[in-house]
Amino acid sequence: MITKLNKKDLLSIADLTKEEIELILNISDMIRIKHKNNELFVPLLGKCLAMIFRKPSTRTRVSFEIAMFQLGGASIYLSPNEIQLGRGETIADTARVLSRYVNGILIRTFSHQEVIEFAKNATVPVINGLTDFSHPCQVLSDLLTIKDKKKVLKGLTIAYVGDGNNVCNSWLFAAPKMEMNLRVASPKEYAPSKEVVEKSKSFAQVSKTQVLITESPEEAVKDADVIYTDVWTSMGQEEEAQKRKEIFKKYQVNSDLVYLAKKDVIVMHCLPAHRGEEITDDVMDGPHSVVFDQAENRLHAQKGILALLLNR
Numbered sequence: 001m002i003t004k005l006n007k008k009d010l011l012s013i014a015d016l017t018k019e020e021i022e023l024i025l026n027i028s029d030m031i032r033i034k035h036k037n038n039e040l041f042v043p044l045l046g047k048c049l050a051m052i053f054r055k056p057s058t059r060t061r062v063s064f065e066i067a068m069f070q071l072g073g074a075s076i077y078l079s080p081n082e083i084q085l086g087r088g089e090t091i092a093d094t095a096r097v098l099s100r101y102v103n104g105i106l107i108r109t110f111s112h113q114e115v116i117e118f119a120k121n122a123t124v125p126v127i128n129g130l131t132d133f134s135h136p137c138q139v140l141s142d143l144l145t146i147k148d149k150k151k152v153l154k155g156l157t158i159a160y161v162g163d164g165n166n167v168c169n170s171w172l173f174a175a176p177k178m179e180m181n182l183r184v185a186s187p188k189e190y191a192p193s194k195e196v197v198e199k200s201k202s203f204a205q206v207s208k209t210q211v212l213i214t215e216s217p218e219e220a221v222k223d224a225d226v227i228y229t230d231v232w233t234s235m236g237q238e239e240e241a242q243k244r245k246e247i248f249k250k251y252q253v254n255s256d257l258v259y260l261a262k263k264d265v266i267v268m269h270c271l272p273a274h275r276g277e278e279i280t281d282d283v284m285d286g287p288h289s290v291v292f293d294q295a296e297n298r299l300h301a302q303k304g305i306l307a308l309l310l311n312r
């Protein structure tokens with residue numbers, strides 16, 4: 001059994017092995033049990049996480065901040081407009097300087113390359129808090145939620161309905177690694193990229209699972225164990241919102257679509273939701289929805305990630 005993560009940073013689920021993902025889930029669960037029992041557990045006493053957000057955030061920011069606090073450490077929120085990064089100090093220099101002060105750096109930004117550059121120059125762990133390319137912390141905590149609800153991950157079928165975006169990419173890496181089948185339903189022009197799908201299929205070949213890319217939401221959700229959706233317009237694409245609303249219309253997760261899945265299907269959304277667009281109120285607030293447990297698990301999974309990365 002492994003007890004450590006191999007890499008210094010958490011940039012993409014594609015970099016993690018199945019055993020490492022299981023380790024994160026197990027440690028997160030262990031810390032969650034202590035938390036629910038009001039047991040003090042402070043493995044990060046005296047440690048500090050710097051958090052740089054170039055995009056807004058509710059869940060990621062709050063869950064990481066609270067996670068650091070509850071694990072005995074502290075966090076510092078850095079808005080790019082208020083640090084010299086916003087005035088042209090390079091990513092490399094910022095990463096080197098911050099590494100002299102803090103024990104880890106979380107970044108949410110547009111370009112994935114920027115996070116890679118940060119990690120290359122930082123001597124402390126760098127965590128991807130969402131880029132245009134991927135959202136690993138979200139999907140790791142979603143795996144925890146699915147395990148809570150379904151007991152096992154292996155053999156489950158997850159249907160991702162909507163935009164082939166950052167969250168979808170992280171699912172394309174995570175599902176086959178965890179021996180789950182994945183079906184992605186998107187309009188053709190918003191399907192996940194060929195490179196990501198190829199990588200996903202190469203993982204699926206190893207785990208002997210299925211990765212299906214389709215334009216049909218009905219085909220994707222048929223007899224699925226999990227239906228997952230996300231906004232049609234991600235942060236940074238706001239000017240395309242109107243056009244996307246039209247194109248994605250038939251990709252709405254509503255009760256007719258949920259009806260086609262297994263009777264005990266769970267419906268997930270990373271949030272924030274645009275109610276009435278990608279998901280209807282009755283589904284989001286209905287008996288299959290687990291979205292708020294899912295949001296809570298961000299806190300527990302963040303703790304697992306931090307405990308492992310900042311205590312190397």
Ligand code: CP
Binds near residue numbers: 060130138272
């Ligand atoms: N799901 C998620 O990452 O939410 P925030 O944008 O609020 O952090």
Ligand code: NVA
Binds near residue numbers: 166167231235
């Ligand atoms: N795909 C969404 C996820 C938000 C958590 C976005 O990037 O805006």
